[in-house]
Amino acid sequence: MKKGLIISLVLFFLFSLSAYLYARTKIYDQCTDVKEIHATASQLPPEIIKSLAGEFKGIMADYFLLEAATVIGAQNKLNAEDWKAISRLFKQSMALDPYFKQTYSLIQATLPWEAKMPECAIELLKTSSRHCYWDWQPDFYIGFDYYYHLKDNLNGSKYLMEASKKPGASPLLGLLGARLSQKGGQTKAGIAFLRTMYENEKNEDTKKQIKQRMDALEGVLILEEAIEKFTLNFDRLPKNLDELITAKILTVIPENPYHDTYYYDHKTGIISYDTAL
């Protein structure tokens, strides 16, 4: 090669390389400072995706699920659009592989809670339940969602019963189902539910999340019982939570693992650990 050619090639290469590096840094985020990843899910109906995936359905299912998981894991605050896309990804993943446990676990962990889409979760879980005839968990989750999020004890009880029939189900499920018909005791039942989920969950991260919720509910329970005591003693609802301490019913207000304090509505006497719930 001629010298002139070599030199110009090297120069061009160095120039391109520096442009490349510069542009790259401008585009790429720092590891700790992840800009919004918006979930993008194809608009194609799941059936078409199924036929397009052909023999690679399983891999595509994994891929959609990973995409959803990445978006969920990336940020703390996702807006409604993101959740819609994520639920679509779940749907597509489910359509391609309805047996995948990871899918329905993640659905249950996110959709009814942060996304506030329990109906969507229930619909997806029903697909799982249909296919995983050996697994009691989908029905269990459906029951929980009906009961806790949709306040529909009837359906909650029904699905819990379904769950208890499936192999490997704890006999407690039947009891829980029965308990649901009982009015009140919602928080206690919720805690019992969560405890079952906690004991059956293998994934450490999910376990932590369940524990967090359990702690939150247990705090709610303590406060509810304290408020009941207060109401019995003083014939009225306390004005705020501090009154419980001054009345010597509680020594300390339990900590809310999600926010600074528990939210108390002194008009209705209802405690919640999240403003929206």
Place this chain on the structure above:
Amino acid sequence: MNNIWLLAQITCKEGLRNRALLGILFFAVLLCVINLIFTNMFAYDLGKVAVEVGLSVVSISGLAIIFFMGINLMAKDLDKRTIYMILSRPISRWQYIVGKFFGLGLLVFISVIILGLFSAGSVKFIILTVPNYIPPDFSWAPFLIALIYIFISLLIVTSIALLYISVTSSSFLAMIITAGSYFIGQNVEIVRKMYCQAEKDTGNEVSKQLVEIISWIFPNLAIFDLKTTAAYGLPLNASELIWPVLYGISYIGMILIIAIVIFQRRELT
């Protein structure tokens, strides 16, 4: 320089007259028509579906052209010795590579324009017939920009194909490796982000480094995917638009230079 343009011209002409190109374009136009029928299967956001499918058609056809025709156009040169016709003229090897690249780029450009028009046509048709179902912020500027970005990502794939062809003359091998590179390029970003976020070091330092290295070598093609933005008319930050373009062009430059160096030393028996 004139030589480069002349070579680009004959490369493009040869590609255009190949019946396979007609096949691909016809198929793509057909898809655009199907797009119209297809869109009516949805209840909401029809405009969004139309845009997404339309742009996807442009992308897929572009890839088909590169893989089935572009690679052949180059491999044929080496296989069937048509390259003698070119290199027996006073054209240097680097001019050959650059000329070929521009010729193929021109081919891709023409198909992007044709398909872009058809795709825009189908979107316009939908806008006219069902105006209620268009996302409120839709406008043509993001659509155009998305098309430009698709074109750039196709150019990147073309340059990679050219690189592999100059290494091996087997069109099959080059096709496979380019397809693999395309796939990696599309997914490298999301994999890298997943690894980046792994809070606990699950003992995967090695994989993390490997992913990092791969993300430097292979082009990040996902940043050129603006289909959703175009579909919804999401806001585009004008100053940020230029970086992917610079990224793409500089990457192409480097790949072409490597291809030139390899090809310069190649023996044409």
Place this chain on the structure above:
Amino acid sequence: MPIRIANLSKYYRKGLKAKKRAIEDLNLEIKKGEVFGFLGPNGAGKSTVIKILLDFIRPDSGSITIKELPVNEPKVRKYIGYLPENPFFYDHLTAEETLKFGGKTAGMEKGVLEERIDQLLTCLNLFHVKKQPIRTYSKGMVQRLGLALALIHEPEICILDEPMSGLDPLGRRLVADLILDMRKMGKTVFFSSHILSDIESLCDRIGILNEGKLLFCGPLEDFVEESTGLEAAFIKIIETDRKVKNE
């Protein structure tokens, strides 16, 4: 001196270590205005030498210059017209487009080029297919087009690799006449061939290559003994060389 080859050697790698000798220490000079014939059995290395002249293959050692310029410079090929052994073209282009490409890359002006295209195509009996795509051509027509492409820019030196292959007797006469015309115009022609009758009728000097070595280089008359003819002399020299090698 139009073509000067000095100490040219080229080896091919055979397996991991063994080197197969393709050309060994070749020294050759082609004089201006002569028609030089390059002979040798199959696999002797004739095409290799020609490809080295065109910078398709790089030599392992030696210096090759054309018009005192090293062959690895592209501008050298402005003075060369090359016809490969089996020419292939872009099938969907027409003869006119191909020749236009050839001429323009060699720096010809548009008007001159168009005239020359018509003239050359007529001369080679291809004018009637000027605007038809090359994939419709017969083998002979492709070969003649190859010749046209080699001559379109009126090069001083023509390097032809088996120019008569695939041509019917009419085509062969056409090419032979063209070569003689070129000599008349003072151009240098270097071609390789198997067809000894063509060599006999066209060449001033010949070179004989066997297994990479030049066995003879000089005027045709010096080589051919009156009684035996070119073919016999050729076979004799090759067989002698082979016997020597086997000993």
